[in-house]
Amino acid sequence: MTEATLINPLDTLVDQFPSGWVKKDERPGYSGFIVEREHLLEFARTMRDDFGFDYLSMVTASDYLAEGKFDVVYYAYKTIGGPALIFKVQVPREDAVVPSLVALYPGADFQEREVWDLMGIRFEGHPDLRRILMWEGFEGHPLRKDWKEPFYEEDVKPYKSRWPEGKPVNADDRNPFNDNVQYPTGFDPERWVPEAETLLYSGLQRTTHNEEFKTDELIVNMGPQHPSTHGVFRMVVSLQGEKIVDLKPVMGYLHRNHEKIAERNTFLQNMPFTDRLDYTTSMSNNFAYALAVEKLMGLQVPERADYIRVLMAELTRIMNHFFATGFLLNDLGVYFTASLYAIEERELILDIFEEISGSRMMCNYFRFGGVVRDVSDEVLKKIHNLVYDRIPRKLDQFDAYLTNNEILRTRCEGVGVLTADQAIALSTAGPILRASGVPYDVRRADPYSIYDRLEFDVITGNHGDIYDRYLVRVAEIKESIKIVKQLLRDIPSGPILAGKPAYQVRVPAGESYGRVEGPKGEMGFYIVSNGKPNPERYHVRAPTFINLTSLAPMSRGEKVADVVVILGAIDIVLGEVDR
Amino acid sequence: MSPEGLSKPEYQVPQEMQNQVALTTLDRLYNWSRKNSVWPMMFGLACCAIEMIAAAASRYDLARFGMEVMRPSPRQSDVMLVSGTVTKKMIPQIVRLYNQMPEPKYVIAMGACASSGGPFKEGYNVVAGVDKFIPVDVYIPGCPPTPQALLHGLMTLQKKIESQSLKEVSWYQKGPGEPIPVPVLGPDLIDMRKAALIREKSQPVTEPEEAAVAVEEAAQNGELPAKEG
Ligand code: SF4
Numbered sequence: 041m042t043e044a045t046l047i048n049p050l051d052t053l054v055d056q057f058p059s060g061w062v063k064k065d066e067r068p069g070y071s072g073f074i075v076e077r078e079h080l081l082e083f084a085r086t087m088r089d090d091f092g093f094d095y096l097s098m099v100t101a102s103d104y105l106a107e108g109k110f111d112v113v114y115y116a117y118k119t120i121g122g123p124a125l126i127f128k129v130q131v132p133r134e135d136a137v138v139p140s141l142v143a144l145y146p147g148a149d150f151q152e153r154e155v156w157d158l159m160g161i162r163f164e165g166h167p168d169l170r171r172i173l174m175w176e177g178f179e180g181h182p183l184r185k186d187w188k189e190p191f192y193e194e195d196v197k198p199y200k201s202r203w204p205e206g207k208p209v210n211a212d213d214r215n216p217f218n219d220n221v222q223y224p225t226g227f228d229p230e231r232w233v234p235e236a237e238t239l240l241y242s243g244l245q246r247t248t249h250n251e252e253f254k255t256d257e258l259i260v261n262m263g264p265q266h267p268s269t270h271g272v273f274r275m276v277v278s279l280q281g282e283k284i285v286d287l288k289p290v291m292g293y294l295h296r297n298h299e300k301i302a303e304r305n306t307f308l309q310n311m312p313f314t315d316r317l318d319y320t321t322s323m324s325n326n327f328a329y330a331l332a333v334e335k336l337m338g339l340q341v342p343e344r345a346d347y348i349r350v351l352m353a354e355l356t357r358i359m360n361h362f363f364a365t366g367f368l369l370n371d372l373g374v375y376f377t378a379s380l381y382a383i384e385e386r387e388l389i390l391d392i393f394e395e396i397s398g399s400r401m402m403c404n405y406f407r408f409g410g411v412v413r414d415v416s417d418e419v420l421k422k423i424h425n426l427v428y429d430r431i432p433r434k435l436d437q438f439d440a441y442l443t444n445n446e447i448l449r450t451r452c453e454g455v456g457v458l459t460a461d462q463a464i465a466l467s468t469a470g471p472i473l474r475a476s477g478v479p480y481d482v483r484r485a486d487p488y489s490i491y492d493r494l495e496f497d498v499i500t501g502n503h504g505d506i507y508d509r510y511l512v513r514v515a516e517i518k519e520s521i522k523i524v525k526q527l528l529r530d531i532p533s534g535p536i537l538a539g540k541p542a543y544q545v546r547v548p549a550g551e552s553y554g555r556v557e558g559p560k561g562e563m564g565f566y567i568v569s570n571g572k573p574n575p576e577r578y579h580v581r582a583p584t585f586i587n588l589t590s591l592a593p594m595s596r597g598e599k600v601a602d603v604v605v606i607l608g609a610i611d612i613v614l615g616e617v618d619r
Numbered sequence: 620m621s622p623e624g625l626s627k628p629e630y631q632v633p634q635e636m637q638n639q640v641a642l643t644t645l646d647r648l649y650n651w652s653r654k655n656s657v658w659p660m661m662f663g664l665a666c667c668a669i670e671m672i673a674a675a676a677s678r679y680d681l682a683r684f685g686m687e688v689m690r691p692s693p694r695q696s697d698v699m700l701v702s703g704t705v706t707k708k709m710i711p712q713i714v715r716l717y718n719q720m721p722e723p724k725y726v727i728a729m730g731a732c733a734s735s736g737g738p739f740k741e742g743y744n745v746v747a748g749v750d751k752f753i754p755v756d757v758y759i760p761g762c763p764p765t766p767q768a769l770l771h772g773l774m775t776l777q778k779k780i781e782s783q784s785l786k787e788v789s790w791y792q793k794g795p796g797e798p799i800p801v802p803v804l805g806p807d808l809i810d811m812r813k814a815a816l817i818r819e820k821s822q823p824v825t826e827p828e829e830a831a832v833a834v835e836e837a838a839q840n841g842e843l844p845a846k847e848g
Contacts, residue, residue, distance in 0.1 A: 174744065175708055179806035182743050189743035190807070211740065212747060216820045220707075220736070220747045221807045227821040229814040232805045264712055267661050267691040271668065272709055293709040294665055297742030304741075313738065319666035319763075380677050387678050401669060401763055615665055 057083070065128060069336070069550015069569075072126025080129050080139050084114075088144060092118045093125045094464050095480070096145035098553070099152060101159045102568050102577035105185040108133050110161055113566065114141070115553060115581075119464055119478055121485035124553070131161065140166035147467020150589050158183040158299070168243050173292035173618060177235040179224055182300055189300065190215055190222040196574040197305050244278050245286035257285075260600070264293045268371055268604040271614035275591075275603070282599050287592045291585075294618040302578040307333055307408070307545050307569075310578065314565075315402040317580060318616040321360050323352040323393070324558040326406035331488055332554025332565040333408050336547050344534040345410035346490045351527045352393075352405065353556065354520040355423070358431060359389045360559035361471075361513040361520075364611040365438070368510060371608035372451055378442075385434050388426055395419055408545055410537030420528060427524045431517070438514055452507035456594040456606035459504055466590040469561025469583045472610060475512045476504035482557035496523050506609040544573055551577075560584050560611055582616040625651045646785050653697075653723070654780040657773070660696035661689035662716070665703025667730040667763040674766035684773060693719040698776065701755075704732035704739050705746040707808040711801050717753045718798040722790035725779075727772055728755045731762040738762060746808070753799060 053073065054062050061079045065072045075083045087093045093116040101112045109130050116125045129138050140163035141148045152163040153172040160181030163169055170176060180187050191211045193199050202209050212218050223229075246257060263274035272293035278285045298317065302310045314329045315322035327349055334341065341349070366382025390400040396415055397403040405411055442448055458468070463476035473480055481498040483491040499515040501508030549571040555564035561583030568577035587610050595603045626632060630642035643651075663671060675681045675689065690696040693716045705713060717726070728749050731737030736747035749755060756779060759772035789796060803809040809817065 175804045177805060189741060191741045191747075193741075217813065217817060219751060219810070219813075220740075220743075220745060221809075223817060223821045224806055225821055225823045227806060227817065229803070229805065229809045229811065229817045232803065232809065234803050234805065264709060265662055265716060271663055271665070292744075293706060293712075294704060295706055295708065295744045296665075296704050296739040297744050298739075301739065301742055316666055316738070319669055383673070383676055384678075387673070387676075390673075400765065401666065 056086075062127075065126075069548060071551075072124075072128060074128050074130060077129050077131060077138060081141070081144070083127065084116075084141055084144050087116060087125060087127075091125070092120070095119050096141065096147055096467055097124070097469075097555075097562060098564060098566065098579075098581040099141070099148050099155060100566055100579040100581075101155045101161055102579075103133075103159060103183065103185045105133075110136055110159065112138050112155065112161060113551075115564075115566075116145075117485070119480045119485075121480075123486065126553075136161040137164055138162070139164050140169075142166055145467065146465050147586060147589055150585060154585075157181070160184060170239050170243075171292075173295040175235065175292070176237070176239065179222075182297065183303075189297070190217075190220050195304065196572070197309060240276060240288060240290065244276060244288055246278055262603075263290075268607070270367065270607070270612055273607075273612065273614055273617070275607070277595075277600065277603065279600055282601075284595050284598055284600060284603060287595045287603065289588055289591055291588070291614075291618050294614040296615075296619065298580065298619040299578055303575055305575075306543075306573045307547055307575060308543060310575070311406065312402060312404040314580075315404055316615055317582065317619060318558070318560065318563075318584070318613045319401055320363055320613055321356045321559050322401060322403045323356040323405060324556060325563060326403065327353050327489075328554050328556040328558070328563045329565045330406040330408055330554070331556065332552050332567045333545070333547060335552040335554055336550055336567065336569055337408060337545065338548075339409040339538050341410055341489070342535045342538055343532050344414075345536045345538075347527050347531040348411050348415050348536065349406065350489055350491065350494070351415075351423070351524060351531075352396075352403075352411075354523045354527075355389050355392065357520045357559040358517050358524075359386045360611075361517050362386055362434075364559075365442075365510060365513055368506075368605065368608045368611075369442070369448075371604045372448065381434075381437070385426070385431055388422075388430065392419055392422055392426075395422075407537060407541065409539055410535070412537075412541075414536050420531070423524065424528055427521045427528070431521060435514065435517060443511070443514070448510075449507060451602075451605065452510060452609075453505055454503070455506050455598060455602050456609060457503065457505045458590055458594055462593065463504065463590070466593065468587050468590050470558070470587070471509050471512045471516065471561075472587055472590065473561070474499060475501035475508040477502055482555055482562050486555070488554075488556060494523050494526055496520075506605055509609045547571070547573075547575075555581070558583060560613070560616075561587060580616075580619055582619060584610065584612040585617045585619075588612060588617060649785055650781050650783060654777040655685040656688075657684070657686050657698050657725070657776065657780070658688045658690050658696045659686055660693055660699050660716070660720070661691045662699060663702055664705065664709070665732065667702040667732070670763040670766055671700060671702045671729065671769060674769045679766040679770065681770075681773075684770070684777070686773060693717075694721060696720060697723065698725040698727060699753075700727050700729055701733040701749045702729040704737065705749045706744045707746055708744060708804065710746050710749075710752055710808065711804065713749065714752050714799050714801045718801070722796065723788065725756045725776055726753055727757045727759065727776060729759045729769060729772065730764055731760065734758045734760065752802065752810070 061076050063074045065074050095117045097117050098115040101110050109132050112129045114127050152166055155161050157171040157173050258279040260277045264272040274290040276288045314325040317325050362382045366379030369378035393403050394400045397405040458476045460477045463473045477500050479498045479500045484498050496519045499512050501512050547569040549569055551568045553566045555562050564581035566579040567575050570576040594606050625643050626641045627643050632640050681687050728734045733749050736745050739745045740747050757772045757776050759768055761768050800811040
């Protein structure tokens with residue numbers, strides 16, 4: 041193959057379409073293409089079918105209030121690797137309608153609903169456009185720049201003093217209702233008829249009447265308070281006997297308005313908030329956010345810091361996979377015994393995190409251009425002991441008791457199957473995607489930090505069932521151990537931060553997207569800066585939120601007891617699903 | 620069974636019988652048995668729940684306090700550990716769960732979020748502390764509180780249980796307790812106990828007199844003056 045054939049076909053993309061359909065995004069700091077709204081579907085189809093961008097990773101929107109328009113932003117990738125195709129549709133604020141891409145990329149389903157919910161952009165042709173994080177009936181679309189929350193103080197932080205003249209001012213006291221609420225004018229609570237979730241229930245497929253057997257049709261609500269849902273997640277399931285006819289996930293019970301708060305925060309203030317997204321993998325969230333901002337700032341991270349970052353990210357992966365496996369067994373009915381074993385080593389890793397960052401779970405350890413504190417030799421020694429001794433022994437235990445355990449295999453094999461095509465179409469990521477046989481790992485497909493120097497395998501499964509997801513996770517722990525060993529061997533000495541530590545960073549205007557292969561899949565941050573100390577737009581591509589799109593297709597036709605395990609194998613964390 | 624904490628120190632029990640006999644009061648016996656079998660509800664909301672799991676796991680071992688029996692059903696539990704951010708979408712369920720718990724029941728607000736809204740307080744979907752709706756017995760600071768802090772909070776709860784007297788506890792008084800009205804999801808969260816206030820403050824401001832009255836009334840009720848008008 042000659043050099044010439046390697047020319048990126050995207051460079052000439054604009055010429056391939058009739059004039060005006062597609063333009064290069066030429067705003068300074070921006071990249072990608074701007075597609076006319078009328079031709080979006082056609083453009084996307086061409087990109088998917090002819091150019092091989094089969095994986096729509098992220099859909100979001102940003103509100104440009106001053107210009108009176110919304111940008112709907114799409115990031116598509118090829119599952120064989122390579123850079124992103126970024127395309128955008130611009131719509132005026134007063135006519136916020138965009139054609140839905142769900143028919144082409146089913147994985148856009150929840151993300152489009154999220155954009156509708158929070159931004160108020162309608163997706164024409166979406167099969168089930170309901171609010172997803174807030175409830176039906178909520179007033180307004182909170183992420184719009186002109187929407188103000190009840191505890192609104194100022195547009196951006198740092199706020200003026202909350203202790204003027206030494207007297208604390210409580211946010212509650214400034215609100216007429218003495219609470220975090222606001223109502224439209226003329227609202228009468230006694231006349232309000234709450235939404236009865238008719239849309240939710242009417243969208244549910246029901247069983248057709250069976251003449252032969254008399255089966256009862258049943259609609260079951262699992263959650264939001266249910267021991268099997270890993271937090272405050274709810275599934276509405278319609279059953280025929282024990283068989284699942286349809287399932288609809290309901291979320292938002294932990295929607296903590298991360299994005300709205302983040303757009304008021306300064307860039308650095310967001311770092312501790314990213315910890316609380318997927319609270320079991322805070323280091324890896326920090327990593328993605330730091331990458332996104334560093335891309336905009338054009339910062340180069342010192343060697344040692346890069347090593348420490350990857351070290352922490354891989355320890356996080358080990359910890360997360362132990363946790364996920366332990367709780368998968370919980371869901372299988374091994375009530376707590378197995379998970380107690382599985383999270384034993386987690387405590388040891390948490391000790392390491394506590395030692396270097398000061399907190400067990402909410403590490404807040406990364407900074408733009410490096411990390412906040414150096415890692416001492418004793419800590420490295422501890423990590424050394426872990427990866428050479430404790431963790432491999434635990435893995436042997438797993439193999440001995442679980443991998444060939446007959447009950448585990450019977451419950452997991454052939455359950456919750458997702459084929460490779462389905463997994464790609466549904467935009468799943470992480471172990472789910474790889475268990476279906478797609479060797480897509482951001483660490484390899486689009487290497488960041490020092491992953492291009494490290495030796496490790498991308499683990500894949502063959503069957504796309506729960507058992508393969510279990511195997512992939514266990515094998516990934518082994519790969520992570522391999523990586524950690526290399527890092528411990530090669531870690532150089534030197535500075536750990538580019539430049540001086542600063543509370544306020546200068547981020548040039550533009551957009552960027554930073555992504556890492558988190559333990560649960562592609563964790564990404566989409567950031568738009570306008571040169572001010574606060575992000576103009578801040579969006580999290582949460583892997584488990586998008587992975588949940590596959591829950592209903594995987595569960596249909598399975599038994600109700602299995603749906604708990606299928607959910608467990610997705611490994612959701614509500615902090616990230618709901619944000 | 621050790622009678623530790625059960626015997627009243629005023630009554631002398633001969634040394635050789637101390638393992639078999641305890642002289643105590645009914646109050647003490649009642650509280651002693653209650654405090655050593657506080658069953659928490661298995662109910663995790665957010666990040667703090669992970670630390671709750673860690674506290675229940677082998678290293679910190681809640682079982683030492685007789686608290687390892689996590690019940691998924693509110694009907695069988697004694698304490699509700701509100702472990703995480705309480706959102707507006709979730710609070711109706713939390714209030715309902717609280718109403719379903721049998722007396723005696725206790726609530727622990729674990730972490731900054733459950734106590735006051737924490738780092739997410741300014742969020743539009745966040746309830747600024749679970750105590751806006753249900754009474755809280757123990758607040759545990761931290762984000763997240765370490766398992767040690769949680770244990771300390773639970774021990775504080777035990778102390779509280781110890782100090783209660785059969786004569787005074789509300790669940791042995793006449794008549795059943797009132798359930799807490801479940802909040803409603805409207806254009807925003809509606810606390811039905813505040814319905815009158817909400818209606819009044821949401822009135823379109825037409826005549827200046829009316830607004831003035833509203834402000835006056837609010838001042839009488841100890842509220843700050845209304846912002847509108
Ligand atoms: S207090 Fe902190 S750790 Fe606990 S739920 Fe709130 S944000 Fe999470």
